[in-house]
Amino acid sequence: MSVTTYYTATSLDGFIADEQQSLEWLLRQDLDESGPLNYDEFFARIGAVVMGSTTYEWILKHERGKWPYQLPVWVMTTRDLPRVDGDIGFARGDVRAVHAEMTAAAAGKDLWVVGGGELAGQFADAGLLDEIIVYIAPVTLGAGAPLLPRKLDLRLEEVARNQAFTCARYSVVGRTAS
Ligand SMILES: NC(=O)c1ccc[n+]([C@@H]2O[C@H](COP(=O)([O-])OP(=O)(O)OC[C@H]3O[C@@H](n4cnc5c(N)ncnc54)[C@H](OP(=O)(O)O)[C@@H]3O)[C@@H](O)[C@H]2O)c1
Numbered sequence: 001m002s003v004t005t006y007y008t009a010t011s012l013d014g015f016i017a018d019e020q021q022s023l024e025w026l027l028r029q030d031l032d033e034s035g036p037l038n039y040d041e042f043f044a045r046i047g048a049v050v051m052g053s054t055t056y057e058w059i060l061k062h063e064r065g066k067w068p069y070q071l072p073v074w075v076m077t078t079r080d081l082p083r084v085d086g087d088i089g090f091a092r093g094d095v096r097a098v099h100a101e102m103t104a105a106a107a108g109k110d111l112w113v114v115g116g117g118e119l120a121g122q123f124a125d126a127g128l129l130d131e132i133i134v135y136i137a138p139v140t141l142g143a144g145a146p147l148l149p150r151k152l153d154l155r156l157e158e159v160a161r162n163q164a165f166t167c168a169r170y171s172v173v174g175r176t177a178s
Helices: 039-044 053-062 095-106 117-125
Strands: 004-011 015-017 046-052 073-076 088-091 110-115 131-137 152-162 165-175
Touching (some): 004 117, 039 046, 046 053, 046 117, 053 073, 088 095
Parallel strands (some): 004 110, 073 088
């Protein structure tokens, strides 16, 4: 069965982008690309990807219109966004339908929720988020795009240092009883 993972990087105070949508604070950190919980090994098991529209627009701007993914990607939006070459589908509303389409497209491989945090929260709300892998950068930002604005219980499965980063892998146990 496909595993659905939110794989991302965060500031210590829980933001995945600053208030200007900048990742400068992240990209200037030292990182061993073949170190623990690295992106290449993670991405090798992924068969389908989902992201929100802010993330999509950030990628278009920073990759100068060249789409970086060879696999099917769903972009969640209520707007008419520009299209680029690539296997990109736009979707809106209930993520359960998107999850079912992604699972079929991934053909046994895993699913990556790129972000943002609210979108990862929608998958968690639907009971469809299995795992969170997070690279914690040694910075605080004070404000920005939230990592995961939900109350969830997690289980720490793995933790390591990758140069500047603390890296952790959690499984999602469920919503915290209030
Ligand atoms: N640190 C990292 O590793 C990392 C990883 C990923 C992203 N980022 C950055 O973090 C920031 C995240 O931005 P964000 O918090 O705004 O999140 P986002 O998920 O990228 O975008 C949120 C937008 O997606 C659309 N959306 C989400 N769920 C939807 C649904 N169910 N149906 C229809 N539309 C839906 C809505 O926009 P519209 O309907 O208005 O289009 C919503 O405002 C970006 O700057 C991104 O570049 C950082």
